[in-house]
Ligand SMILES: Nc1ncnc2c1ncn2[C@@H]1O[C@H](COP(=O)(O)OP(=O)(O)O)[C@@H](O)[C@H]1O
């Protein structure tokens with residue numbers, strides 16, 4: 282397919298190198314406030330039905346929090362949003378993820394271009410064993426960035442609220458930083474290529490309370506520019522940062538352990554006036 286200009290990140294790339302489809306143009310199929318509409322029918326790992334019936338609209342320039350007991354499929358659904366699970370043997374997704382007028386699971390869509398537009402940050406900070414500078418430049422080089430590399434690296438580090446702490450030691454190894462700094466470096470790496478959506482899977486669970494607060498404040502800044510979805514096992518974190526909250530649970534009724542979305546609502550509404558009995562019980566601490 283002919284290369285298509287990327288409309289929103291002219292500084293990042295003059296042209297798109299996707300082999301197939303690029304996410305440009307119409308978002309007409311989605312409501313104006315929805316950046317991405319995740320419609321899970323079934324997700325399998327081999328024969329195991331891990332998640333069913335979970336329709337999760339991810340709202341534009343907001344933070345959507347996924348909460349629920351361990352094993353209810355929060356990470357599975359989150360990773361399905363940028364096709365990260367494609368790399369797992371036996372993984373099968375049935376449903377659709379609408380993004381920029383397309384289904385990202387459509388055969389014509391290049392998963393690499395999906396991940397460029399929908400970035401991801403993991404639970405354990407995972408900088409590469411490279412300099413701080415090269416950690417951030419990594420994705421830019423991969424995408425054959427042709428602009429001013431120093432400028433773009435600085436912009437990403439500033440965007441991840443870590444520039445002042447590292448500006449005099451950009452050549453130091455990324456692994457020499459503290460856990461909280463490493464996580465912000467990973468966020469800088471994820472935003473360097475200017476994705477539209479940022480997914481974070483329990484980004485604070487390996488961090489101390491001070492570093493956690495810094496990341497939470499950063500998430501709130503990031504949503505001005507990006508659409509953010511986070512998995513958190515910490516309900517208070519969802520209350521502090523999430524605009525929308527999706528509550529998942531595990532269905533054991535038919536002998537399996539299948540996760541599903543119980544309900545989703547603006548965070549205040551979900552916590553103050555849950556519609557489902559199961560949500561009430563979970564928020565009340567009746568099970569975890
Ligand atoms: N790579 C995998 N292979 C097989 N089963 C998996 C894999 N990853 C997760 N699962 C299973 O899928 C279900 C949902 O897991 P996960 O999405 O990690 O839940 P959560 O993030 O809510 O704790 C669990 O039963 C888990 O054991």
Ligand SMILES: [Mg+2]
Nearest residue numbers: 355356357512
């Ligand atoms: Mg998880």
